[in-house]
Amino acid sequence: MSNEMINDVAQLLASQLQGPVALLLGGHSAEREISLQSGEAVYQALKAKNIAAEKIDTKNDDWLERVAKFKHAFIALHGGDGENGNVQAELEKIGLSYTGSGVAASAKAMDKVHCKKIWEKINLSTPSFVELTEDSDWVGIIQQWGTVIIKPATEGSSIGMAVANTAEQLAAAYQQAKPYGSLVMAEQWVSGAEFTVAILGDKPLPPIKLETDHGFYNYDAKYIAEDTRYICPCGLSAEKEQELQQLALAAFDSVGCKGWGRVDVMQNEQGQFYLLEVNTVPGMTSHSLVPMAAKAAGLSFADLVLKILQLSIAEAKN
Incomplete structure (x- = not known):
């Protein structure tokens, strides 16, 4: 896509948005710091394309009240805050369209x-796996698969993850992963x-x-x-x-x-x-x-942000 075409898209989007974009970032999850970085990068990209945006940290109690004055949201929240469907559900309740997947798909x-x-x-x-509990057969899991990787089932950015080769390592990794969610799994290691x-x-x-x-x-x-x-x-x-x-x-x-x-x-x-x-x-x-x-596909960072926004606006119209 030529620069002239991209600029035309930016102008068209600006008119379709009917005002600034609410850029959601930060939040409460273990990935908060990464979300703040992502949000700032997206903010600068939107600014470069002359698309007005306001950064809103969902860690603040009044975030939903602030968002309500907007027509569209760009979600830059990682982890549970932005990826489990809860924020999407809140936005839908007040009639805001938003970037990315919907409530059910996000939760899944x-x-x-x-x-x-x-x-x-x-x-x-997909690799074989087992859900872990306090009573899991640590020895049996290792005997079956040899090496496993332990993952909190509802966390991202590899937070809480560890590799285990012994029953002792597996039990210890489970305890370390538990604070990141009630559901923890062990997945067969793929070399x-x-x-x-x-x-x-x-x-x-x-x-x-x-x-x-x-x-x-x-x-x-x-x-x-x-x-x-x-x-x-x-x-x-x-x-x-x-x-x-x-x-x-x-x-x-x-x-x-x-x-x-x-x-x-x-x-x-x-x-x-x-x-x-x-x-x-x-x-x-x-x-x-x-x-x-x-x-690698020929899109700059700002072009990518623009495309994500464009896709969400098109989806909102359907």
């Missing part, structure tokens, strides 16, 4: 266990390459291969480390890349997601892909993956 995608059950039911490959596929509208963007020396792509590798490697083009054959993109799109659609998002996938040493999770409000920071994928 936020719950990794729910997501994986959906994928298993329709035969989309191999990790990929992520951004979805924009109904199209998958170029996949990115992730390489880190941290054991797995954890919080530090995502947001702090400077040695994490993001490989795009991802190095797959054209056939395997298309297979990966179609799997990611199928996973995204199966949960009912729309607008934009990101699907994380592992590939084992035999070349089989396994779905990990769907992110309905991915990070939009300097380390974030969706902007990288968009850049």
